[in-house]
Amino acid sequence: MTLSLIDSSLISRRLVAFTHDLVALALCWYGAYWLRFNLDLPEPFLTGANRALIIVLCIYAPVYWLSGLYRGIWRYASLMDLRRIILAVALSALIVTVATFMLALPLVPRSVLVLHPILLIMAMGGSRFVYRGWRDQMLYGRMVVEGEPVLVLGSGDAAERLLREMAHSPDWSVVGLLSGEPARIGHELRGVKILGLIDELPKWSEQLSVSKAIVAMPEASSVQRRHAMEVAVQAGLSVLTVPSLEDMLAGKVEISQIRQVQLEDLLGREPVQLDDRGLLAWLGDKVVLVTGAGGSIGSELVRQIAQFKPRLLVLIDLSEFALYQIEQEFLMHSPMVPMACVVGDVKDAGFLDRVFAGYLPLVVFHAAAYKHVPLMEGENAWQAVRNNVLGSKCLAEVSQRYGVEKVVLISTDKAVNPTNVMGATKRLAERVLCGLQQQEGTRFITVRFGNVLGSNGSVIPKFREQIARGGPVTVTHPDIIRYFMLIPEAAQLVMQAGLMGQGGEIFVLEMGEPIRIADLARDMIRLSGFPEDEIRIEFTGLRPGEKLFEELLTDSEHTLPTPHPKLRVAQAETAPETEWQLSLAIWLNEPIPATTNEVKLQLKKYVPEYSPQLQ
Secondary structure: OHHHHHHHHHHHHHHHHHHHHHHHHHHHHHHHHHHHOOOOOOHHHHHHHHHHHHHHHHHHHHHHHHOOOOOOOHHHOOHHHHHHHHHHHHHHHHHHHHHHHHHOOOOOOHHHHHHHHHHHHHHHHHHHHHHHHHHHHHHHHHHHHHOEEEEEEOOOHHHHHHHHHHOOOOOEEEEEEEEOOHHHOOOEEOOEEEEEEHHHHHHHHHHOOOOEEEEOOOOOOHHHHHHHHHHHHHOOOEEEEOOOHHHHHOOOOOOOOOEEOOHHHHHOOOOOOOOHHHHHHHHOOOEEEEEOOOOHHHHHHHHHHHOOOOOEEEEEEOOHHHHHHHHHHHHHHOOOOOEEEEEOOOOOHHHHHHHHHHHOOOEEEEOOOOOOHHHHHOOOHHHHHHHHHHHHHHHHHHHHHOOOOEEEEEEEHHHOOOOOHHHHHHHHHHHHHHHHOOOOOOEEEEEEEOEEOOOOOOHHHHHHHHHHOOOOEEEOOOOOEEOEEOHHHHHHHHHHHHHHOOOOOEEEEOOOOOEEHHHHHHHHHHHOOOOOOOOOEEEOOOOOOOOOOOOOOOOOOEEEEOOOOOEEEEEOOOOOOHHHHHHHHHHHOOOOOOOHHHHHHHHHHHOOOOOOOOO
C-alpha cells in the first residue's frame, strides 16, 4: 500500500514537471516570434506559429521524456540537470530545423529556430534553480543567519564545497573567507566575500567577533596548512579543519566532517609515498614476526604490515596486556588477518628458538626496547643493556640460525653521540647487528629516527594529562628542541627502509625541522581551548642524560640519498672485530654489576662516542 502511494506521488511529480516544460516550450516559441518582430507580431506569422507549434510539441515531448529530464528532483537541481536540459533541447531543435525545411513550413523565420532553444534552456534551467534557491532559503535561510559566526581559511575547491554543505547546517554562519592568494581578495565564493589574507586573521576575527576558524585547504601543501593553523591558534581562536585530501579522494570521509585541529596537523608532515607493489612482493604470503608488537611503534607496524597480506603475523611482547589489546583490535576490525600472539622475552634465547622453530618467519621487525631516558639512566641501566643489547643480539643470532631473510632494527636519534644509557644501548645494538652481517644469509637493516607524536611514555600524553589537571605544564628547558614525526609515518618508512635495505645499512628518516618543546606545550594549551596565561608552563631543568638537541648522525658518518625522498642511508664505520663480539658476549652474560657507574663505564668501552654522566 505504501509503495503504491510512493509510486503514484513520484509519477504525479514527474507529470507536473513534464507539463511545466511543455508550457515553457509553447511560451518560448511565441516569445521567439515576438522578439523576432520587435514585440509586434503580424497576423500571418501568428497563424504560422500556431500551426508549427503542433509539430514542435510532437518532436520535443518524446525527446524530453526519453532523455531522463524527470529523474532528477528540482529540490536538488544541479549542473548535471542543466546538462540534460541542454542536450535534450539541442537535439529537439536540430530535429525541428530539419523538419521545418523538409516539410517546407511557411512563415517560420530562421531566427526563431535559433532564439527558441536559447529561451527554452533559460526558462527550463532557470525555473529549476530558482525553485531550489527558494526551497533552500525557506528551509535554511533563517537557521544560517542564526548559526555561530565562523571564518573559513581557504578559497579553493574545498572551501567552495564546504560553503555549499554548510548552507544546509543550522550550526554555522560563514561571515567571510581568508585566502592565501592576494589576487582573490574582494571576490566572492558562493556569495561569501574573500576579506583578505590568512595572515590578517587576528584583525578580522576581532572585527567580526568570531571565535572559530575552519581551515579548508586540503589541497594545499603541509607547510601552507600548518601556517594557516598556527595563525589561527596564535590568534586565540578555536580551530577546526576539514579532512585531508587523501582521505576524501579515498572516499573515507566527506568534507562536511569538520573536526578539531590536532597537534598532528600542526606538525605538517607530508604523506609517505610507499612502494606498494614492492612491499606486497616482499611481505605478501610470508610469515612476518614483530617484537614489541604491543607498543606504539610495534602495534602500528602490525597494522601497516597487515595491509600487505602476510601469510601469518607473529606478535611477540613481554606485556600480556599490550598484546591482548592489539589482538582484540584485530579480532574486532580485521578478523581475517592470520595472527599468532606470543608472550615472551627477547632476552630468552630458548624462548626465541621455540618460536622461530614453530613459525619459521622470513621477515623480522625488532621494535622491542626500553626507551625512557631518565628511567633507564639510574638503577635500571643494566636492565636497559640487557633488554636493548642482549635482546637484539639473541634475536639476530636466532634469525641467522633459522634463515630469516631480513631483520629490521628500530633505533633512535639518541644513539648518535649518546649522553644517556638508553641512547648508548641502542647504538651498541646497531654495532652488534653490523658485526653479525655476513655476505650471505640474513640481512640486518637499522632504521634510525626521532620522537613520534603520542608514543607510549612520550611528552605529548604527559602534556595532555597536565593540561587536563589545569597545569602547570612542565618543560625541562626553554631551548630544548626535538624532531617529531607521526606514528603511522614512522611505521611506513620503517617498512620502506626494510624493503630497500641490502644488509648492513643504517637508514635515517627525514625528520623535517626540529620543534621547540616549549612551543609545543603552548600549542597544546591553545588547542585545548585555554588562553596561554591560564595554564602556566614551568621549566624544571634538564633531566639526567638529556640533551638540548638530538642528532641523527655520528661525527664519523655521513648520509647518501636514496630513491625515496624521506630516507637517507648512513655510511657507518667498519664492522667490529670478532674479539670485540666475544668480549661483549661475556659482559652481557655477567651477573648484575655492582654499581650503575660500572655499567656506564663498560658501555663507554663498547661505544667510544658515548659521554656518560657518572653519579
